[in-house]
Amino acid sequence: MRLFPGTKVARGAFLDRRSFLIGAGAAFAAGLSPRGAEAFDRADALFGASCLRPDGSFGCAVFTDRGEIVSAVALPDRGHDVAFDKVSGRAVVFARRPRTFAIVFDPTSGETIKTLTSPEGRHFFGHGFFSPDGRLMYATEHDYDAARGLVAVYDVEAGYARIGEFDAHGMDTHEALLMPDGETIVIANGGIETHPDYGRQMLNLPTMEPSIVFLDRKTGELIDKQLLPQDLHKLSLHHIAIDAGNRVWFGGQYQGAASDAPPLVGFAEAGKPLALTELAPTDLASLANYIGSVAASRDGERIAVSSPVGGTVMILEAKTGNVLERIGLTDGCGLAPDGSGFLATSGTGAVLRLEEDDDTAMADLEWDNHILAL
Amino acid sequence: MSFALISRPAETHPRPARRRLLAAAFAAVFALPLSPLSALAQEDGPPEITKATREQKLDVVWNTIDGAIRPGYAAFADAADEANSAMGDLCTLPAGENLEGAREAFADLVRAWSRIEFVQFGPVMEDNRGARILFFPDRRGIGLRQVQAILADKDESATTQAGLAEKSVAVQGLGALEYVLHGTGADALATKDGDFRCRFGKAITANLTKLGDAITADWTKDAGGIAERMTNPKASDPAYRTADDSLKEIVGVFINGFEAIRDLRLNPGMGESEKAAKPKLFLFYRSELALASLRANFAGMKDLFTVSNVGSLLPETHAYLKDSILFEFENADMALGKLSPPLTEVVGDTSKRQNLTYLLIVTDSLQSQFAGQLSPLLGLSAGFSALDGD
Numbered sequence: 001m002r003l004f005p006g007t008k009v010a011r012g013a014f015l016d017r018r019s020f021l022i023g024a025g026a027a028f029a030a031g032l033s034p035r036g037a038e039a040f041d042r043a044d045a046l047f048g049a050s051c052l053r054p055d056g057s058f059g060c061a062v063f064t065d066r067g068e069i070v071s072a073v074a075l076p077d078r079g080h081d082v083a084f085d086k087v088s089g090r091a092v093v094f095a096r097r098p099r100t101f102a103i104v105f106d107p108t109s110g111e112t113i114k115t116l117t118s119p120e121g122r123h124f125f126g127h128g129f130f131s132p133d134g135r136l137m138y139a140t141e142h143d144y145d146a147a148r149g150l151v152a153v154y155d156v157e158a159g160y161a162r163i164g165e166f167d168a169h170g171m172d173t174h175e176a177l178l179m180p181d182g183e184t185i186v187i188a189n190g191g192i193e194t195h196p197d198y199g200r201q202m203l204n205l206p207t208m209e210p211s212i213v214f215l216d217r218k219t220g221e222l223i224d225k226q227l228l229p230q231d232l233h234k235l236s237l238h239h240i241a242i243d244a245g246n247r248v249w250f251g252g253q254y255q256g257a258a259s260d261a262p263p264l265v266g267f268a269e270a271g272k273p274l275a276l277t278e279l280a281p282t283d284l285a286s287l288a289n290y291i292g293s294v295a296a297s298r299d300g301e302r303i304a305v306s307s308p309v310g311g312t313v314m315i316l317e318a319k320t321g322n323v324l325e326r327i328g329l330t331d332g333c334g335l336a337p338d339g340s341g342f343l344a345t346s347g348t349g350a351v352l353r354l355e356e357d358d359d360t361a362m363a364d365l366e367w368d369n370h371i372l373a374l
Numbered sequence: 375m376s377f378a379l380i381s382r383p384a385e386t387h388p389r390p391a392r393r394r395l396l397a398a399a400f401a402a403v404f405a406l407p408l409s410p411l412s413a414l415a416q417e418d419g420p421p422e423i424t425k426a427t428r429e430q431k432l433d434v435v436w437n438t439i440d441g442a443i444r445p446g447y448a449a450f451a452d453a454a455d456e457a458n459s460a461m462g463d464l465c466t467l468p469a470g471e472n473l474e475g476a477r478e479a480f481a482d483l484v485r486a487w488s489r490i491e492f493v494q495f496g497p498v499m500e501d502n503r504g505a506r507i508l509f510f511p512d513r514r515g516i517g518l519r520q521v522q523a524i525l526a527d528k529d530e531s532a533t534t535q536a537g538l539a540e541k542s543v544a545v546q547g548l549g550a551l552e553y554v555l556h557g558t559g560a561d562a563l564a565t566k567d568g569d570f571r572c573r574f575g576k577a578i579t580a581n582l583t584k585l586g587d588a589i590t591a592d593w594t595k596d597a598g599g600i601a602e603r604m605t606n607p608k609a610s611d612p613a614y615r616t617a618d619d620s621l622k623e624i625v626g627v628f629i630n631g632f633e634a635i636r637d638l639r640l641n642p643g644m645g646e647s648e649k650a651a652k653p654k655l656f657l658f659y660r661s662e663l664a665l666a667s668l669r670a671n672f673a674g675m676k677d678l679f680t681v682s683n684v685g686s687l688l689p690e691t692h693a694y695l696k697d698s699i700l701f702e703f704e705n706a707d708m709a710l711g712k713l714s715p716p717l718t719e720v721v722g723d724t725s726k727r728q729n730l731t732y733l734l735i736v737t738d739s740l741q742s743q744f745a746g747q748l749s750p751l752l753g754l755s756a757g758f759s760a761l762d763g764d
């Protein structure tokens with residue numbers, strides 16, 4: 001069992017099985033179906049991810065790092081990322097943009113506890129997280145007529161009532177995380193204007209302006225906003241993870257000419273210009289101008305980035321930005337810390353413990369873009 | 375508003391066959407290389423991927439470049455040059471006849487662009503050339519306000535190509551030219567009062583000519599140009615490492631193109647019903663060229679499909695898909711043939727509107743055939759619709 005006291009929280013709440021059992025996990029384990037309980041018993045940790053099931057329906061599955069499904073919840077449409085509240089033991093799966101639902105569910109049983117709907121004129125962007133005390137849930141949302149990104153605040157105890165929204169100071173607000181101080185929200189604004197009247201079409205490529213923004217989670221006050229240099233203004237920033245040194249690593253999705261081969265990875269720190277990591281041309285080419293998710297290892301010393309387009313997962317040393325490992329994974333996108341390494345999933349159903357020698361497990365479903373370590 | 379209608383239009387016109395296609399497309403977009411075939415397998419038995427060689431794939435890429443892309447851009451550059459001459463004539467002699475000539479040249483230019491506009495990779499992506507040629511949609515009316523401001527202020531810096539190229543992309547291309555020739559006050563072009571407006575229009579056509587020439591030059595360059603890079607892919611090339619990378623660009627034209635027609639050209643103007651139609655959201659509604667542009671879109675893509683011979687790469691068991699795609703192109707032709715301009719009237723009329731609704735269904739079906747069937751059968755990982763990313 002790996003517990004790293006003082007470890008920086010990178011993607012929502014990490015919990016290994018032991019601490020999980022001490023906290024909300026006891027109830028979780030007690031609520032499992034016999035088969036789920038068996039899988040849980042063997043597992044070091046559990047994960048949640050949206051998926052497409054063999055019958056063509058959408059869901060969100062809770063699973064082990066060997067690809068065993070512990071529970072699943074049905075979704076009305078395609079989901080995106082998951083957030084976990086370790087205080088209540090509940091999870092929330094957010095709709096993929098531009099859809100308007102988020103489903104609170106019990107990961108032990110897959111039972112839907114509540115379906116949230118974004119208010120008129122808003123849709124979810126697909127990511128969110130809970131405050132450390134479990135009282136508030138934060139979700140990235142879109143005020144689409146004004147083309148304005150938001151972080152909406154939900155009161156968990158009041159039945160997930162939506163009690164406010166913060167300006168995200170950019171368009172296309174995608175992933176948001178809580179910094180290890182528990183007080184600062186960091187946001188990746190992709191910078192792309194969309195509107196549900198036009199499907200998922202990108203409406204402002206010549207003027208897009210991605211950014212990394214830091215907000216006070218209690219007041220919504222802007223702490224800092226950092227832009228990419230002008231020649232990289234088409235590098236949409238959607239995904240982030242936080243390393244041991246509180247640096248916010250981002251992975252970009254380039255909307256300019258493919259042959260530009262811009263840098264795709266870098267990190268942000270409040271009050272400092274964005275730093276870009278230089279990758280060898282062959283490494284860059286293998287990422288195909290598109291990074292689909294970013295995760296930090298539990299100790300925060302390594303960063304993993306995935307490119308489902310390039311079929312590549314790459315692990316970098318956070319301190320230096322050096323590439324430590326390259327793993328080929330067809331349509332590989334989902335990433336989460338697992339043990340001392342990472343777990344990766346793919347659209348073909350693969351569940352792969354990176355840095356381990358074991359075989360790739362295949363689930364009988366197609367994993368969506370993200371996984372969360374519960 | 376209903377997202378469901380807009381993002382999955384076929385569901386509002388449930389037809390079992392289409393729904394299966396849609397499901398296949400969805401699975402394909404969701405899954406990438408292996409799984410989309412499972413969606414196919416439900417209908418067509420065990421999956422099979424093309425056994426075409428690298429050379430055969432690169433032949434398709436070459437056919438497309440030399441047989442469709444190069445002539446397509448060359449025709450656009452020629453049409454821009456024609457429009458530039460027509461604007462020159464109008465500015466020299468502002469008379470009704472010359473205004474007609476300029477408007478006709480504009481219509482030809484719109485058709486030429488619409489045939490090739492969904493080739494959205496390579497030279498057209500550089501320096502925002504594509505957006506300079508056509509900035510659409512202008513959802514918040516920013517471009518329109520900028521064009522109106524240039525006209526109201528008689529901003530001389532907008533009357534030279536070089537000056538115009540420094541301005542917002544939204545005032546440099548076809549949208550701005552349409553307003554000059556067909557927007558409020560355009561009839562003044564037939565008189566001396568239209569002098570400034572005409573010179574602004576002439577700067578736009580000069581700019582379009584320059585853009586067309588630049589794109590054409592890039593595509594015709596031999597050594598080190600895009601044509602060589604795509605037909606001779608190398609591991610060291612950031613964009614074209616393998617024959618599949620090049621082929622993906624070609625197939626992507628159809629996948630992204632039909633998506634764009636659906637999301638940008640049909641759905642917004644049609645709205646959910648006759649009453650909810652928003653005809654001013656059709657591209658080129660002012661000049662009543664919306665339908666002409668759509669016809670050229672489909673004709674251009676059909677030409678690209680035929681000339682590329684991409685259907686020849688299909689595995690034998692699925693060779694029929696080529697004909698099935700051509701059949702769907704015929705259906706689009708038929709629907710387009712039944713429509714007559716202006717589209718702004720079609721959307722509000724229950725019986726005429728049905729042809730447009732049918733065109734929407736055919737568009738979705740074509741998109742599904744390329745994204746959900748052809749692409750996985752060619753062994754191309756999806757990822758693929760540029761809009762699938764998140």
